[in-house]
Amino acid sequence: MAALIDGSQASLSNEEILRYSRHLIMPEVTLDGQKKLKAARVLCVGTGGLGSPLALYLAAAGVGTLGLVDYDVVDYTNLQRQVLHYTSDVGRLKIDSAIDKLTAINPFVEIKRFDTYLDSQNVIDIFRDFDIVSDGTDNFATRYLVNDACVLSGKPNVYASIFRFEGQASIFATEAGPCYRCLYPEPPPPGLVPSCAEGGVLGVLPGLLGVIQATEVIKLILGAGEPLIGRLVLVDALGMRFRELHVRKNPECPVCGANPTVTQLIDYNQFCGIRGDESETATTAKIPEIQPEELKRRLDAQEDIFVLDVREPHEYQIVNIKGHLIPLGDLPTRIHELDSSREIVVHCKSGARSAKAVDFLRSSGFKHATNLIGGILAWADRIDTTLPKY
Amino acid sequence: MSIKLLIPTPLRPYAGKQSVIEVNAQTVGDALNILVMKHPDLRKHLFSEDGKLRSFVNVYLNDEDIRYLSKDATPVKETDTITIVPSVAGGR
Numbered sequence: 001m002a003a004l005i006d007g008s009q010a011s012l013s014n015e016e017i018l019r020y021s022r023h024l025i026m027p028e029v030t031l032d033g034q035k036k037l038k039a040a041r042v043l044c045v046g047t048g049g050l051g052s053p054l055a056l057y058l059a060a061a062g063v064g065t066l067g068l069v070d071y072d073v074v075d076y077t078n079l080q081r082q083v084l085h086y087t088s089d090v091g092r093l094k095i096d097s098a099i100d101k102l103t104a105i106n107p108f109v110e111i112k113r114f115d116t117y118l119d120s121q122n123v124i125d126i127f128r129d130f131d132i133v134s135d136g137t138d139n140f141a142t143r144y145l146v147n148d149a150c151v152l153s154g155k156p157n158v159y160a161s162i163f164r165f166e167g168q169a170s171i172f173a174t175e176a177g178p179c180y181r182c183l184y185p186e187p188p189p190p191g192l193v194p195s196c197a198e199g200g201v202l203g204v205l206p207g208l209l210g211v212i213q214a215t216e217v218i219k220l221i222l223g224a225g226e227p228l229i230g231r232l233v234l235v236d237a238l239g240m241r242f243r244e245l246h247v248r249k250n251p252e253c254p255v256c257g258a259n260p261t262v263t264q265l266i267d268y269n270q271f272c273g274i275r276g277d278e279s280e281t282a283t284t285a286k287i288p289e290i291q292p293e294e295l296k297r298r299l300d301a302q303e304d305i306f307v308l309d310v311r312e313p314h315e316y317q318i319v320n321i322k323g324h325l326i327p328l329g330d331l332p333t334r335i336h337e338l339d340s341s342r343e344i345v346v347h348c349k350s351g352a353r354s355a356k357a358v359d360f361l362r363s364s365g366f367k368h369a370t371n372l373i374g375g376i377l378a379w380a381d382r383i384d385t386t387l388p389k390y
Numbered sequence: 391m392s393i394k395l396l397i398p399t400p401l402r403p404y405a406g407k408q409s410v411i412e413v414n415a416q417t418v419g420d421a422l423n424i425l426v427m428k429h430p431d432l433r434k435h436l437f438s439e440d441g442k443l444r445s446f447v448n449v450y451l452n453d454e455d456i457r458y459l460s461k462d463a464t465p466v467k468e469t470d471t472i473t474i475v476p477s478v479a480g481g482r
Contacts, residue, residue, distance in 0.1 A: 046481055048481060049482050136482075137479070139479050140477070140479045161480055162481060164400075166399045166478070168475075184445065184477040187477065193400055193478060193479070196482060199480075234473075243453075244453060245450050245455070246453050248458055
């Protein structure tokens with residue numbers, strides 16, 4: 001592979017030489033390699049679970065210019081894994097919190113701040129001044145956007161994604177290698193694949209995968225070793241197994257193939273959402289709903305209402321409003337526990353699973369089933385603020 | 391013959407919470423059909439309505455994508471492992 005970075009113009013101060021001495025004495029890095037790191041410009045898309053370890057290690061390693069893209073604000077549920085952000089940062093912009101930590105670790109790094117949501121309009125401008133892009137985002141629309149923009153602008157995309165105990169990592173969009181669309185030509189419809197917010201994620205997992213990304217970024221800069229191109233590493237933290245699969249460049253890939261059909265950026269929200277949105281509105285449109293205030297008033301008035309909780313037992317254990325627990329997946333086999341003549345208010349965490357449950361119950365002859373809008377989170381916000389949220 | 395199918399975390403709720411399922415099959419297509427017959431809830435996650443493998447799910451025989459082998463007709467042998475690799479987007 002031709003050298004990606006030319007470090008010949010970079011120079012290191014005595015302070016920097018001391019700081020990077022453990023690199024400089026390694027034959028795979030040396031002074032030349034450290035100068036390449038200093039000359040390199042790496043864009044981290046996202047400063048969350050993956051972006052935290054990625055940016056921390058790139059800054060510590062002496063990558064000269066680090067770009068950060070994030071528009072989000074630190075919240076309490078981030079702190080279990082997003083190690084760039086501290087308890088005292090809750091409520092601050094992640095990008096400001098990140099810049100503080102990265103500058104404290106290595107004041108020699110120049111940081112470029114992009115406090116914005118990456119989209120088709122701004123992505124090419126943002127990518128322009130970087131050599132490598134590393135994708136640590138959390139949704140399909142941005143992942144396809146980053147991939148296509150990397151292919152179109154000729155920049156490698158050092159990729160990872162995570163779910164619960166499992167992660168995937170690879171390098172996409174190099175000249176000879178495959179891109180993300182070679183692996184996955186199309187995104188799943190919304191709702192079919194749960195996000196970390198819905199499915200949970202082991203706190204250390206983004207640490208493992210983000211550090212793999214940082215390793216691959218540094219190798220690309222140095223031109224050392226075997227880059228993770230054309231290979232997908234699967235990490236199973238529960239079994240502590242690492243597997244490797246071949247990813248081939250698809251000659252018919254719509255973006256990086258011989259005859260591409262995608263030659264400019266598209267509307268990625270539409271690309272990732274249109275089918276799912278249609279089916280989603282089709283089912284939720286006819287589902288009767290109740291506001292938490294209305295349920296509270298009617299329960300206080302001793303009306304005969306049966307509250308059904310369709311979350312999982314471990315969620316019930318965190319917080320509950322004494323509803324009858326039948327997880328959504330068990331509803332078909334445990335439906336006999338319910339009385340179709342009674343009014344049933346169904347709730348889950350935020351309202352999506354309970355909407356499916358109401359839809360199922362109504363189609364099974366339960367004419368008096370309604371969905372609690374906003375789930376137990378809305379109840380904790382608006383009715384009983386002593387309840388914990390998760 | 392009996393071969394192993396590895397079920398990824400996001401699909402385990404539809405496969406009786408199992409991470410490995412053994413089936414008797416001659417081809418990858420057979421194995422997947424037996425899998426969705428045993429676990430019907432998996433069907434919509436693996437196949438579109440016209441019965442094609444969904445484009446956000448990849449099936450590997452050992453470390454090769456079946457799209458670059460003989461797809462469904464790829465023969466399997468006793469020591470083989472089929473891995474289902476769905477796209478996941480999580481990162482925050």
